[in-house]
Amino acid sequence: MTKPDAVAELMARVGERVRKARERRGVSRKTLSEISGVSPRYLAQLEAGDGNISIGLLQRVALALDQKIDALVGDEDPWTSQVLRVAALFRAAPTDLRKTVLELLTTVERPRAKRICLIGLRGAGKSTLGRMAGAALKIPFVELNRTIEDLAGIPVADVMALYGPEGFRTLEAQALQRIIALHDTVIVAVAGGVVGEPETYKNLLAHFHSVWITAAPGEYMPRLRAQGDLRPMAGNPEAMRQLEAILASRTPLYQQAQATVDTTGKTPEISLADLLQTIAREKFLD
Known part of the structure; x- marks a missing residue:
């Protein structure tokens, strides 16, 4: 077309x-x-x-x-899609009925199923490793930001410009819920800031087996430059100091993940082997 x-x-x-x-x-x-x-x-x-x-x-x-x-x-046509029709009916239902429906659905829900989520700062290697692991394990790989774009119908940058951080976080929560509803087996890469939204992060930890993809602070910048992403450095001589501060503030949140894969000084292939070994050891797909 x-x-x-x-x-x-x-x-x-x-x-x-x-x-x-x-x-x-x-x-x-x-x-x-x-x-x-x-x-x-x-x-x-x-x-x-x-x-x-x-x-x-x-x-x-x-x-x-x-x-x-x-x-x-x-x-999807909202008038023929059962998922969207049920969602619309749920939003219009009285509070007590919505509570009853949630309780019923929770009893049949498989909380984490075979869902795996990769968290960490931008430049850690989440998308690269997620895509490689999905191919190796023959399971779907999804980037949360792409699902946000599907929901909004516009790029993430435009979502931020039009709706601001609050609107973006609302869509981020909706996108995560959509992935949970559509996939029992999946590997997902999320933006580094998702840990800063308590309810969304709580939902993520409850419904995914989580792996923190990390690296030494000095490795993030060269990787982003190699990818052609100059946003953290452009006109900002304090970029490295800011990155270290962000990493320090988020580390306690990232540490809530069930497992950690350190990619410092490693090729993508070696880090992939570490990730696959972690998934097998923790029995995330059993």
Whole structure:
């Protein structure tokens, strides 16, 4: 599918879902315009699949329809997907019913199953080792940031710019929950800052076998430079000192992981062997 075809398909899908959501709520286009602040002309174009609406305006339409924006742009149709329909029903249910449903689901849940999560600072090697381990073990590998982008429909950098740290952390928690719901066997690499959000980190430790991928402080910068990632160094002579401070502050949180793999001075192949040995020794996939 060419890019123009893919864009046209996306806009047609968004338009159809906006129209269906509006009709299900029993509101006219004029009423939706008044609630969302988006002009009737824009809404007409959007529902016809001809709109070129910005993310900000689409978010206002989604909020006016009591929808999450990913329900309008995602690959799954919210009206035919059982997962999304159940999620919508759960959000609309009274508190006591939601509590009962959670208790019932918890009784059949396999807390950690065969899920493995790699934590640690950026540059430690989480994504590289996760991808290699997934291939070696023949299990799916997922980066949490890619799932966040799937939910938001935009790159992580744009999520931060549009919604700020709080919005990003909300999506991060939702993305983690989606992975838990979809995978009993998986290896996941998460951003280094996930440990700073207590509830999300608690959820992660409860549902994944966790491995801290670490390295000596002096190894992070050269690795990031080798990857072409200059963000930590660009115009910042204090970058190394800041990295050491971040590592020191997060170390007690990273140490809550069940196992540690130190990649200092090692090739990716040697570190992979260490990780696979750790997974076997700890019986994470048994």
